[in-house]
Amino acid sequence: MDLTVNRNGVGAEGPGGMLNKAIAGVKNAGRALEFLSPVLDLAIRLLIASVFFKSGLTKIESWESTLSLFENEYAVPLLAPALAAYLGTTAELGLPILLALGIGTRFSALALFVFNIIATISYPDLSEVGLKDHQYWGLLLLVTLFHGPGKLSVDYFLARRFLR
Numbered sequence: 001m002d003l004t005v006n007r008n009g010v011g012a013e014g015p016g017g018m019l020n021k022a023i024a025g026v027k028n029a030g031r032a033l034e035f036l037s038p039v040l041d042l043a044i045r046l047l048i049a050s051v052f053f054k055s056g057l058t059k060i061e062s063w064e065s066t067l068s069l070f071e072n073e074y075a076v077p078l079l080a081p082a083l084a085a086y087l088g089t090t091a092e093l094g095l096p097i098l099l100a101l102g103i104g105t106r107f108s109a110l111a112l113f114v115f116n117i118i119a120t121i122s123y124p125d126l127s128e129v130g131l132k133d134h135q136y137w138g139l140l141l142l143v144t145l146f147h148g149p150g151k152l153s154v155d156y157f158l159a160r161r162f163l164r
Helices: 017-061 063-072 081-101 105-122 128-147 154-162
Strands: none
Touching: 017 063, 017 081, 017 105, 017 128, 063 081, 081 105, 105 128
16 A cells, blocks of 8 residues: 655545545445344344243243232233233243244234233333333334344245245
8 A cells, every 4th residue: 555645745546545445444344234234133133032031931930920920910901810821921932932033023023012012011010120121122122123034034034035
C-alpha cells in the first residue's frame, strides 16, 4: 500500500482512494454481519426455547404442586384451572421444541408470545424483576416472529427444498 502524498496533498491512489477503502471496509463488515445473522437467529430461538421448556419440566416434576398453583395462585382467564395447567404445560414442553428446531417457527413464536402475555396477566404477584423477564422474552419472541427463523432452521431448509 503506497501512502505517499504528492505536492497537491492527494495520495498516490487518487482523491477517492481512502473513501473507496472505507466503503469497502463497511461492505465487508456488512457481509460479516449477514454471515452471523443466522447464528443470532438460532441463539435467540434456543434461549427462549430453553426458558419455556425448563418451566414445563418444572411443572411435570411436581404435578400436584402445579395443579395447586393453577387452582390457588394463577388466575388464567376463561379456563378451568386443571385445563389451564394441562394446556400450559403442553405449550411449554411442545412449542419450545418446535421453536428450537425452527419448525413452524413463526407460529411457535406467536403462540409462546400469547402464552407469555397470559402468564403475565394470570399471576398478579409477579415481581418487578419477573415482569422484566417476561418483557425480555416477549421482545425476543417478537424478533423471531417478525424476522423469521433464519437460515439455521428446518423451515428455511424446507422452503428452499420445496418452494423454489
